[in-house]
Amino acid sequence: MAKADSLGQFEQLVLTAILTLREDAYGITIHEKVQELAHPKSVSLGAIYVTLDRLEDKGMVASRLSDPTPERGGRAKRYYHLKGTGEVALQEAALTAKRIWDVTSEAWGRGWGREVRLCVPVRRK
Amino acid sequence: MRAGPPKIIETAVGLLLPPSAREHVLGDLRERYVDSRHYLADALSAVPGVVAGRLLRTTDFQLRAMEAGLLYLSFLVAAWAVLGARYVCLHAGFVRLLGPVALAFVALIVGDIYDGGRRRAPVVAAGLGVGCAAAVSRANAAFPGWILLWGGALGLALVSTLRMWFPPGGNRPRGEVL
Numbered sequence: 064m065a066k067a068d069s070l071g072q073f074e075q076l077v078l079t080a081i082l083t084l085r086e087d088a089y090g091i092t093i094h095e096k097v098q099e100l101a102h103p104k105s106v107s108l109g110a111i112y113v114t115l116d117r118l119e120d121k122g123m124v125a126s127r128l129s130d131p132t133p134e135r136g137g138r139a140k141r142y143y144h145l146k147g148t149g150e151v152a153l154q155e156a157a158l159t160a161k162r163i164w165d166v167t168s169e170a171w172g173r174g175w176g177r178e179v180r181l182c183v184p185v186r187r188k
Numbered sequence: 189m190r191a192g193p194p195k196i197i198e199t200a201v202g203l204l205l206p207p208s209a210r211e212h213v214l215g216d217l218r219e220r221y222v223d224s225r226h227y228l229a230d231a232l233s234a235v236p237g238v239v240a241g242r243l244l245r246t247t248d249f250q251l252r253a254m255e256a257g258l259l260y261l262s263f264l265v266a267a268w269a270v271l272g273a274r275y276v277c278l279h280a281g282f283v284r285l286l287g288p289v290a291l292a293f294v295a296l297i298v299g300d301i302y303d304g305g306r307r308r309a310p311v312v313a314a315g316l317g318v319g320c321a322a323a324v325s326r327a328n329a330a331f332p333g334w335i336l337l338w339g340g341a342l343g344l345a346l347v348s349t350l351r352m353w354f355p356p357g358g359n360r361p362r363g364e365v366l
Contacts, residue, residue, distance in 0.1 A: 089212070089216070090213065091216050107237065108216075108233045108234040109234045109236050109237020109240070110237055112234060112237040112238045113238070115241070116241030116245055128212065131215075134218075134219065135218050135219050136192050136214070138215030139212055139215060140212060141211075141212035
């Protein structure tokens with residue numbers, strides 16, 4: 064299996080958004096999904112575009128322009144989809160995250176995730 | 189029909205966007221349109237990211253370093269030919285040349301971002317750079333116009349030749365356009 068480039072956290076979020084949106088992944092929907100995944104942090108639209116460009120340059124995603132639509136003032140959408148290297152990189156990132164989750168759950172107990180979601184700093188002995 | 193942003197605002201935002209991203213980014217902004225204030229806020233959030241993305245895409249650091257070197261050489265040769273070696277050496281000419289070179293270099297980068305793949309950036313850069321440098325020079329009496337003219341023309345020739353050998357961003361993946 065080809066060795067994939069390592070991904071930053073924000074790149075992981077964008078790739079995850081593209082993966083889950085499947086055929087409907089374009090600027091606005093990706094932004095909404097990333098905002099949902101990054102909650103409670105807010106994400107700017109510009110950060111999405113710059114990351115999509117970077118991922119396209121890395122060869123992890125590809126894009127195509129759709130036909131223009133009237134609700135967009137006759138302008139096209141740029142749809143994105145994952146390429147093989149992008150999927151490999153995302154799988155590696157997900158496996159690493161799972162290993163971290165397993166280890167931290169063991170160390171801090173199974174219920175700690177709920178406290179983290181409430182933004183309460185967790186400190187257990 | 190769904191309401192859209194005022195034409196003048198949309199046109200202004202479109203001018204700030206690089207041509208390669210104009211179509212889909214303007215469409216995205218239009219889709220999110222609620223009112224002019226939100227549209228402007230969205231545009232202010234999106235445009236820097238799009239420009240930064242384009243800047244990273246069009247920047248090859250080795251090529252940029254070579255271009256900066258060639259631009260400096262061009263203006264240096266022009267200054268040397270017009271004013272003579274003595275003037276360049278004794279009046280901090282080496283340092284003062286950095287002004288027009290920096291302007292031409294910035295213009296080259298901006299030209300690449302907004303070139304839309306037409307590869308006219310050296311022409312745009314030479315024009316803008318020489319124009320800006322001439323304006324600054326006129327205000328500060330830094331350099332005679334001939335130096336800027338000859339330096340700009342030589343820089344244009346050298347940078348264009350360099351780009352024929354090493355096309356910028358030529359081997360990068362690009363999104364397929366249907």
